[in-house]
Amino acid sequence: MLYIYRASHRQENRPRKRRVRDRALQEHGKQLSCRGRAGAGCLMPSGSFWCSPRGVEGINPELKLCLHLRETSSEQPEHCGAPPEDTPRTLELENNLLLSLASVWQSFYLLRTQTGRQAVTGERGVIPAARAQGRLVGGGRESAATHSFFDSRQRERSLPHQHMSTEPSLERDLDGLGKQATDGHTRLTDISGGTEGGSMASIPEYYASKNVLITGATGFMGKVLVEKLLRACPEVKALYLLVRPKAGQSMEERVSDMMTCKLFDRVREDNPDFHQKIIPISSELTQPGLAISPEDVETLSACINVVFHCAATIRFDEPLKHALQLNVIATQQLLGLAKQMHHLEAFVHISTAYANCNRKHIDEVIYPPPVEPKKLIDSLEWMDDSIVRDITPRLIGDRPNTYTYTKALAECVVQQEQDKLNIAIIRPSIVGASWQEPVPGWIDNFNGPSGVFIAAGKGILRTMRANNDAVADLIPVDMVINLTLAAGWYTAVHRPKSALVYNCTTGGINPFHWGQIEHHVMSSFKRNPLEQAFRRPNANITSNYLMNQYWILVSHKFPALIYDFVLRLSGQKPQMMRIFNRLHKAIGLLEYFSSQDWEWNSENMSMLMSQLTPEDRRTFNFDVRQLNWPEYIENYCIGTKKYVLNEDMSDIPAARQHLRKLRNIRYTFNTVLVVFIWRVFIARSQMARNIWRRRQPWPLAVSRMQHLRL
Ligand SMILES: CCCCCCCCCCCCCCCCCC(=O)SCCNC(=O)CCNC(=O)[C@H](O)C(C)(C)COP(=O)(O)OP(=O)(O)OC[C@H]1O[C@@H](n2cnc3c(N)ncnc32)[C@H](O)[C@@H]1OP(=O)(O)O
Numbered sequence: 010m011l012y013i014y015r016a017s018h019r020q021e022n023r024p025r026k027r028r029v030r031d032r033a034l035q036e037h038g039k040q041l042s043c044r045g046r047a048g049a050g051c052l053m054p055s056g057s058f059w060c061s062p063r064g065v066e067g068i069n070p071e072l073k074l075c076l077h078l079r080e081t082s083s084e085q086p087e088h089c090g091a092p093p094e095d096t097p098r099t100l101e102l103e104n105n106l107l108l109s110l111a112s113v114w115q116s117f118y119l120l121r122t123q124t125g126r127q128a129v130t131g132e133r134g135v136i137p138a139a140r141a142q143g144r145l146v147g148g149g150r151e152s153a154a155t156h157s158f159f160d161s162r163q164r165e166r167s168l169p170h171q172h173m174s175t176e177p178s179l180e181r182d183l184d185g186l187g188k189q190a191t192d193g194h195t196r197l198t199d200i201s202g203g204t205e206g207g208s209m210a211s212i213p214e215y216y217a218s219k220n221v222l223i224t225g226a227t228g229f230m231g232k233v234l235v236e237k238l239l240r241a242c243p244e245v246k247a248l249y250l251l252v253r254p255k256a257g258q259s260m261e262e263r264v265s266d267m268m269t270c271k272l273f274d275r276v277r278e279d280n281p282d283f284h285q286k287i288i289p290i291s292s293e294l295t296q297p298g299l300a301i302s303p304e305d306v307e308t309l310s311a312c313i314n315v316v317f318h319c320a321a322t323i324r325f326d327e328p329l330k331h332a333l334q335l336n337v338i339a340t341q342q343l344l345g346l347a348k349q350m351h352h353l354e355a356f357v358h359i360s361t362a363y364a365n366c367n368r369k370h371i372d373e374v375i376y377p378p379p380v381e382p383k384k385l386i387d388s389l390e391w392m393d394d395s396i397v398r399d400i401t402p403r404l405i406g407d408r409p410n411t412y413t414y415t416k417a418l419a420e421c422v423v424q425q426e427q428d429k430l431n432i433a434i435i436r437p438s439i440v441g442a443s444w445q446e447p448v449p450g451w452i453d454n455f456n457g458p459s460g461v462f463i464a465a466g467k468g469i470l471r472t473m474r475a476n477n478d479a480v481a482d483l484i485p486v487d488m489v490i491n492l493t494l495a496a497g498w499y500t501a502v503h504r505p506k507s508a509l510v511y512n513c514t515t516g517g518i519n520p521f522h523w524g525q526i527e528h529h530v531m532s533s534f535k536r537n538p539l540e541q542a543f544r545r546p547n548a549n550i551t552s553n554y555l556m557n558q559y560w561i562l563v564s565h566k567f568p569a570l571i572y573d574f575v576l577r578l579s580g581q582k583p584q585m586m587r588i589f590n591r592l593h594k595a596i597g598l599l600e601y602f603s604s605q606d607w608e609w610n611s612e613n614m615s616m617l618m619s620q621l622t623p624e625d626r627r628t629f630n631f632d633v634r635q636l637n638w639p640e641y642i643e644n645y646c647i648g649t650k651k652y653v654l655n656e657d658m659s660d661i662p663a664a665r666q667h668l669r670k671l672r673n674i675r676y677t678f679n680t681v682l683v684v685f686i687w688r689v690f691i692a693r694s695q696m697a698r699n700i701w702r703r704r705q706p707w708p709l710a711v712s713r714m715q716h717l718r719l
């Protein structure tokens with residue numbers, strides 16, 4: 010039975026359409042997904058077919074349709090509405106076309122399950138079928154990402170990867186179905202990166218016996234990536250980590266320190282010898298040739314299969330020259346090294362969802378850079394640091410800092426190599442503590458909101474400029490890493506011709522707002538207080554500049570002055586004002602992100618999810634719909650206590666006691682203040698007494714009542 014439903018193409022209906030698809034996906038589990046020149050579509054194993062209006066545009070440009078094709082008619086999706094009354098003849102033709110497509114798909118699916126072939130064949134059916142029937146025309150709105158995805162099927166890649174030469178071209182797809190069924194085994198083995206057994210490799214299967222290069226492995230996300238790879242893909246051959254010596258520690262010491270961190274407890278339990286798979290390579294990314302020795306370059310060129318580039322400077326106030334050096338030039342150099350790698354299958358670049366924060370709606374495309382990176386690099390090379398500092402605001406234009414500016418340039422640099430390498434670009438929004446893995450709430454730094462939460466939990470931060478109703482696009486680090494690993498797998502196995510961008514965000518799918526965050530953070534820190542809080546946690550956010558300035562004066566600067574005064578009296582060094590000045594600098598840099606909303610398209614994230622086997626979807630879960638925000642925020646706050654501040658959970662009763670003490674101090678202070686004001690301004694001044702009497706008639710009323718009672 011075929012249902013065709015009319016759905017408006019307008020933006021506001023998108024969530025509804027998304028729900029149609031999501032529900033269909035939930036109901037049917039595994040699905041095959043296809044992308045056309047004009048959009049996306051999914052065929053479920055049961056034979057049901059979902060196609061976005063954009064996808065349909067290619068088939069029938071006049072009709073904006075959401076199609077839902079089901080085997081049984083018993084359960085009509087309530088969100089689709091009734092079939093259009095004015096079903097035109099073209100629609101019947103569509104019905105026939107789609108029914109035949111569906112039957113092709115279904116037999117295709119059966120074929121696939123028999124031969125163990127999955128997305129390789131599944132991705133190539135609907136559009137060629139439509140084209141074969143002369144129905145698929147070029148029209149329709151195309152996103153570059155969609156285009157690039159489709160292009161990957163159209164163009165043969167000229168990489169030195171053996172298996173690419175045998176990848177069937179799109180044009181041959183439909184006609185070649187039978188052929189694929191007979192010789193599909195051979196092709197599948199090729200495409201799945203040499204996996205035995207004729208079935209498409211799952212993610213752990215793909216990473217088995219692969220050599221992976223990771224930059225930024227000592228950083229927040231890099232560590233989680235290393236941990237997850239070792240734990241979820243235990244057969245991975247080796248992880249080569251580009252690490253620099255730092256703070257008097259050699260790179261070997263740094264890596265062995267890292268591996269003793271709590272984050273690796275679960276891996277250690279599973280495989281106490283996991284460190285044998287880790288090979289540190291000395292590298293300073295800001296140096297020419299990344300300061301990698303020629304021997305190491307040779308080793309890496311010979312063996313690396315996948316590169317994850319996480320290293321970056323994420324400081325918002327980084328001088329432009331340094332940010333450019335690390336975020337752009339080092340990326341360029343790494344790409345140069347990647348091109349020398351004989352067996353490279355995927356290059357995954359970690360960008361940020363805010364690389365294009367000068368736009369309100371951000372698609373999964375690489376936007377034209379603010380300036381040609383090469384020109385900027387050449388010009389800054391000869392410029393004095395002070396000149397660069399002076400022209401930085403003009404250069405970064407409508408971006409808030411050098412970080413987002415250089416990350417946008419880096420994307421452009423990466424894109425320039427898309428013809429030579431299989432590239433994925435991951436754009437996470439605000440990466441927060443882990444959701445589930447390896448432990449809920451794992452976090453190890455003060456970046457982004459973590460520092461703000463801690464400052465609020467310690468009772469230092471009382472006010473911040475943020476929009477209560479703006480979406481707080483937080484995403485847990487484990488979800489970002491799961492998506493990153495899945496994208497690496499997908500890029501290597503499917504080899505899209507041009508770089509695929511994944512906006513890794515939550516706001517469009519499972520929104521949560523800064524006002525809600527404030528509420529949950531505060532109540533969480535009241536339940537599980539931090540040790541030695543300065544004041545009881547009570548932070549408020551406001552979008553009003555003047556109000557914020559007022560509260561900064563009253564709740565930050567005034568208490569800091571008193572505290573420093575007390576410290577001075579007791580012979581100690583004043584420190585509170587200094588802490589507040591640093592805090593104000595930090596939150597001043599963050600306010601840009603907490604005061605406004607962005608809208609990210611995350612179709613590629615959904616597409617990627619639809620490509621995973623149920624098992625992989627569980628192991629590499631990045632389904633942000635499953636996030637329960639209050640629970641996540643609670644774990645996040647506990648995580649800051651346990652892993653950032655290294656506080657013991659058993660001390661919570663003492664911390665609560667401390668908060669009670671602070672509350673009593675506050676009550677006492679307030680009472681003393683009232684009495685003081687009374688004494689100074691009211692009791693001593695006749696005018697104040699007169700005003701007091703006029704404003705407060707109740708004492709007279711009370712005395713009159715007492716008089717009457719007597
Ligand atoms: C309660 C309810 C509240 C609800 C509202 C919450 C709103 C939150 C809004 C968050 C928005 C986040 C947006 C991020 C968007 C971009 C995401 C990315 O792509 S990229 C990822 C995002 N990238 C970033 O987030 C980078 C932001 N950070 C920076 O740019 C710089 O660290 C700096 C300019 C803030 C300070 O520079 P500088 O003065 O040279 O100082 P140092 O660096 O040397 O550190 C000094 C001390 O301060 C410590 N500390 C550090 N950060 C914070 C903090 N945020 N806070 C507090 N403390 C912080 C630090 O640990 C150190 O302590 P200690 O070791 O001395 O004891």
Ligand SMILES: NC(=O)C1=CN([C@@H]2O[C@H](COP(=O)(O)OP(=O)(O)OC[C@H]3O[C@@H](n4cnc5c(N)ncnc54)[C@H](OP(=O)(O)O)[C@@H]3O)[C@@H](O)[C@H]2O)C=CC1
Nearest residue numbers: 225226227228229230293294295319320321360361437440
């Ligand atoms: N955290 C977030 O909220 C978000 C992060 N991202 C992106 O994710 C990636 C990782 O971020 P995150 O883990 O938070 O950042 P961290 O600051 O925690 O880690 C940065 C990593 O880069 C390494 N690095 C920095 N400079 C050099 C250098 N000169 N030579 C060698 N290595 C260097 C650091 O090594 P070392 O330990 O030696 O300093 C560290 O391992 C970045 O690309 C960032 O842009 C994107 C969106 C949000």
